[in-house]
Amino acid sequence: MSKDIESEMRAALRPVAPSEEFSQKLVAKVTSRRSAALKPRRVASGWHPLAWWSGAGVAASVVLAVGVHHHLEQQRLQQSGLEARREVLQALRVTSQKLNLAYEAVKSQSTSLIDEQSGA
Amino acid sequence: MRKCTLLWFLALLAPALALAAPNPKLAIPSFSALAQKATESVTITLDPGLLGLAAKFLDNSDPQDAATKEVLRGLSGIYVRSYTFDKDSAYQQADIDAVRSQLTAPGWNRLVETRSRKTHADVDIYIMVDHNQAIGLALIASEPRQFTIVNIVGAIDLDKLHKLEGQFGVPKLDIDPPKATPAPQK
Amino acid sequence: MNDDSTDYLDQQLEKARSGERAALTLLVQTHQRSVYSLALRMLGTRDLAEDLTQEVFMQMNGNLSAIDSNRHLGFWLRQVTTNRAIDQLRRRARVQMTPLDEETQLFSAEEASDPLLQRHLRALLADLSPAARAVLLLRYQEDLDPVEIARTLDMPLNTVKSHLKRSLETMREKTYATSAPRGQVL
Numbered sequence: 001m002s003k004d005i006e007s008e009m010r011a012a013l014r015p016v017a018p019s020e021e022f023s024q025k026l027v028a029k030v031t032s033r034r035s036a037a038l039k040p041r042r043v044a045s046g047w048h049p050l051a052w053w054s055g056a057g058v059a060a061s062v063v064l065a066v067g068v069h070h071h072l073e074q075q076r077l078q079q080s081g082l083e084a085r086r087e088v089l090q091a092l093r094v095t096s097q098k099l100n101l102a103y104e105a106v107k108s109q110s111t112s113l114i115d116e117q118s119g120a
Numbered sequence: 121m122r123k124c125t126l127l128w129f130l131a132l133l134a135p136a137l138a139l140a141a142p143n144p145k146l147a148i149p150s151f152s153a154l155a156q157k158a159t160e161s162v163t164i165t166l167d168p169g170l171l172g173l174a175a176k177f178l179d180n181s182d183p184q185d186a187a188t189k190e191v192l193r194g195l196s197g198i199y200v201r202s203y204t205f206d207k208d209s210a211y212q213q214a215d216i217d218a219v220r221s222q223l224t225a226p227g228w229n230r231l232v233e234t235r236s237r238k239t240h241a242d243v244d245i246y247i248m249v250d251h252n253q254a255i256g257l258a259l260i261a262s263e264p265r266q267f268t269i270v271n272i273v274g275a276i277d278l279d280k281l282h283k284l285e286g287q288f289g290v291p292k293l294d295i296d297p298p299k300a301t302p303a304p305q306k
Numbered sequence: 307m308n309d310d311s312t313d314y315l316d317q318q319l320e321k322a323r324s325g326e327r328a329a330l331t332l333l334v335q336t337h338q339r340s341v342y343s344l345a346l347r348m349l350g351t352r353d354l355a356e357d358l359t360q361e362v363f364m365q366m367n368g369n370l371s372a373i374d375s376n377r378h379l380g381f382w383l384r385q386v387t388t389n390r391a392i393d394q395l396r397r398r399a400r401v402q403m404t405p406l407d408e409e410t411q412l413f414s415a416e417e418a419s420d421p422l423l424q425r426h427l428r429a430l431l432a433d434l435s436p437a438a439r440a441v442l443l444l445r446y447q448e449d450l451d452p453v454e455i456a457r458t459l460d461m462p463l464n465t466v467k468s469h470l471k472r473s474l475e476t477m478r479e480k481t482y483a484t485s486a487p488r489g490q491v492l
């Protein structure tokens with residue numbers, strides 16, 4: 001019995017593919033963002049005097065810390081932005097559903113009026 | 121001295137003057153008691169900051185995102201409250217009246233009022249206009265097991281809202297009354 | 307997945323990190339079924355699933371440098387998808403399951419041994435708490451073992467096992483206690 005339900009669960013939960021249209025849209029969006037996000041690499045300077053390294057190490061640590069902080073901030077901002085985008089789409093979706101209710105009511109009222117007038 | 125008195129008088133009047141100006145943002149109650157009874161709640165509060173942030177994440181190359189971005193231009197707030205219940209009449213009209221009563225204030229005009237016997241849905245759409253420009257939209261939809269309040273604040277371009285047709289299934293809201301059929305000639 | 311495939315996808319990940327579009331496309335196409343299915347079965351509707359899928363892959367864009375292998379990518383995607391879905395569900399009291407006809411269209415008829423039973427099981431899944439639902443999906447859709455599930459969801463191992471045991475018992479009771487003998491369609 002245990003094996004039965006588990007195998008049925010596996011069959012029931014086989015992954016399903018999204019629609020072709022969505023899939024294409026997804027790939028297009030993700031690849032266009034990636035291109036925009038990539039910045040050109042800086043070519044390192046060829047001048048490295050020995051005495052410079054100790055100061056450079058400290059500076060590098062500071063830059064790394066700032067960079068990590070900036071990266072985390074960017075991640076947070078990205079998450080918030082994507083969340084806000086999702087909420088905007090959901091809000092407009094809800095609004096459009098309710099506008100549709102009004103539209104259907106107006107449409108059926110117009111149809112009844114026309115029917116009444118033509119029948120009169 | 122007179123100038124001071126005048127300034128002091130204007131300072132006292134300022135709040136009253138501010139109140140007199142039309143305000144398209146509704147004061148929506150928390151509905152916490154109803155939210156607890158609801159099987160599904162949608163609570164969306166998007167102020168100018170969040171709208172601006174969302175706009176940055178909308179992709180111009182995508183038709184839906186591009187149309188949405190156009191609608192968002194000039195908006196300063198979108199507020200949605202929607203509650204779904206598992207039985208009829210789980211909420212009272214009085215629950216929504218706190219919002220509805222605000223729509224009788226000066227500035228609000230009822231654009232559409234529909235009562236459908238078929239779907240048992242009542243939908244009221246109000247618009248606030250200032251200097252020939254729509255600056256606010258309010259929608260109240262009451263269905264047997266759900267009610268929804270939408271408040272959009274800002275320079276709403278109804279044309280652009282129209283153009284969302286097909287993106288979210290927004291219909292063309294033809295609110296003009298039908299032309300009267302001419303009486304048959306005897 | 308065999309070693310050759312693993313190495314190949316690891317190479318594609320490396321190329322994607324340096325901006326090669328074809329490599330990034332391949333990675334999205336490789337993982338999108340898993341991410342989309344998790345999102346759909348957690349959130350219940352196609353719209354929400356598509357939104358979440360898009361968000362997750364967009365977020366992946368910003369994190370490719372921190373992902374060191376295709377296996378790690380799979381783990382990361384499952385983790386982000388389930389956690390974000392659970393967050394969304396916690397803001398809503400109860401999700402409505404995908405309309406049955408929508409999901410059966412997605413399901414290939416030739417794979418179904420008992421489509422009615424499987425549809426019933428998917429419907430029961432919607433009644434579980436978000437955490438229990440996530441555990442079952444990671445176990446039976448993604449074929450993860452309890453240790454991997456615990457890591458993905460950052461959940462104690464005993465909690466994972468407890469969710470699995472209780473959820474399966476509930477599903478078994480609600481399925482075999484009331485169903486007709488196997489082979490007979492209800």
